[in-house]
Amino acid sequence: MISRMNEIQILVVEDEPSLAEVVSLYLKRAGYQVQVAADGKQAMTILEKQIPDFIILDLMLPEIDGLSLTRWLRDRSNVPIIMVTARREEIDRIAGLEMGADDYVVKPFSPQELVSRVRAVLRRTGREQAGAESERDLTFEDIFISPSTRAVTVRESSIELTAKEFDLLYLLARHPKQVFTRDQLLDRVWGGAEYIDPGTVTVHIRRLREKLELDPSSPTQLITVWGVGYKFEP
Numbered sequence: 173m174i175s176r177m178n179e180i181q182i183l184v185v186e187d188e189p190s191l192a193e194v195v196s197l198y199l200k201r202a203g204y205q206v207q208v209a210a211d212g213k214q215a216m217t218i219l220e221k222q223i224p225d226f227i228i229l230d231l232m233l234p235e236i237d238g239l240s241l242t243r244w245l246r247d248r249s250n251v252p253i254i255m256v257t258a259r260r261e262e263i264d265r266i267a268g269l270e271m272g273a274d275d276y277v278v279k280p281f282s283p284q285e286l287v288s289r290v291r292a293v294l295r296r297t298g299r300e301q302a303g304a305e306s307e308r309d310l311t312f313e314d315i316f317i318s319p320s321t322r323a324v325t326v327r328e329s330s331i332e333l334t335a336k337e338f339d340l341l342y343l344l345a346r347h348p349k350q351v352f353t354r355d356q357l358l359d360r361v362w363g364g365a366e367y368i369d370p371g372t373v374t375v376h377i378r379r380l381r382e383k384l385e386l387d388p389s390s391p392t393q394l395i396t397v398w399g400v401g402y403k404f405e406p
C-alpha cells in the first residue's frame with residue numbers, strides 16, 4: 173500500500189509540551205509530517221517562512237494568542253485550522269470560527285478524535301482524496317488502524333504486526349461483521365502465491381488475538397463463525 177498523506181505537513185501550535193507530544197505522536201502515526209511550535213511567536217516565525225498544509229492551534233498561547241494568530245493567518249492563507257480550546261473559552265471559540273478556523277476540539281480531547289477531525293477537514297477542503305476507500309484509516313473504540321503507516325494502536329498503545337497479520341486484520345476490519353471464509357482470506361491476503369496451508373489463517377488469527385484481545389481465549393473482536401470462517405466485531 174502506498175502512502176498518500178506523507179506530504180501533508182501539519183503545524184501543531186501548543187505550549188503544553190506533553191500535549192504537543194501526544195498530538196504529534198498520533199498525527200505521525202496517522203502518516204502526517206508534524207512540526208511543533210511552543211508559542212505564538214515561534215509559530216509566526218515558522219509561518220512567515222512557509223505555510224504548512226494544516227494547523228492545529230491552541231487558543232491560549234504565550235506571546236501571541238491563537239485568535240490573533242488566526243486573524244494574522246487569514247490575511248495570508250486559507251490553510252485549514254483546527255482550534256484547541258478549553259471548556260471555558262467558548263466565546264473565543266466562536267470568535268475563532270468566525271475568524272475562519274475550520275473546526276475546534278475542546279480539552280481534554282482524545283488524540284484519535286483529533287486525527288479524525290483533521291482527516292475530515294482535509295477531505296472537506298479537498299486536500300486529501302476521499303476516494304482512497306481501500307486505504308482509509310479505520311478508527312474503532314479500542315483500535316486504530318492506519319494503512320498508510322501500517323500502524324495499529326490498541327487501547328492507546330501501539331502494537332507490532334507482521335505484514336500478513338496487518339493485511340488480515342485490515343481486511344476484516346474494513347468490513348466489520350462480514351464473515352470471510354478461510355479460502356476468501358487466503359485468496360485476498362496471501363493471494364496468488366502457490367499452495368498455502370489453510371491452517372495458516374488459523375495461526376495468524378490466533379497471533380492477532382494474542383496482540384489485540386484482552387482475553388485471547390475468549391475473543392470479542394476477532395470472532396470465529398463456526399463452520400464458516402471469521403469476522404471482525406468492532
Ligand code: CA
Pocket residue numbers: 186187188230231232233
Ligand atoms: Ca495553552
